[in-house]
Amino acid sequence: MGQAHTxxxxxxxxxxxxxxxxxxxxxxxxxxxxxxxxxEDPHTGQRWGFEGMEAMVRFLRRRLAEEEGGRNEDGGSPIQGPPR
Known part of the structure; x- marks a missing residue:
């Protein structure tokens, strides 16, 4: 496990x-x-797509855990262009 962010x-x-x-x-x-x-990250333009709210929330939890020192693979699928 990673160390907590100081x-x-x-x-x-x-x-x-x-x-x-x-x-x-x-x-x-x-x-x-x-x-x-x-x-969509407004700083980088990177976008992720999700098939449901639960998947999106899991992605956000993983991102925050990653910032606290844990390792993970991002959830969500990178997407290009506007949703249709």
Whole structure:
């Protein structure tokens, strides 16, 4: 396991900013409605797509754990272009 992050004296607090998009997708002929989500890092333009809210929350938890010194693989799928 990794060590906990120790802030550098005088350093500004760390933060993450993401643009959240959510939209519904419907199955054929009035089928099941499924919500999709994407997060975009406004600093880098990198985007991740998720098939549900639970997957997005797992991704965010992993990102924060990674910053605390743990190792993980990012969840979500990198995506290109706007959601359709």
């Amino acid at each position: 802030p550098t004296p005088g350093a500004p607090p760390r933060y993450f900013a993401y643009l959240l998009r959510c939209w519904e997708e419907r199955g054929r002929e009035g089928g099941e409605i499924r919500w999709r989500f994407s997060l």
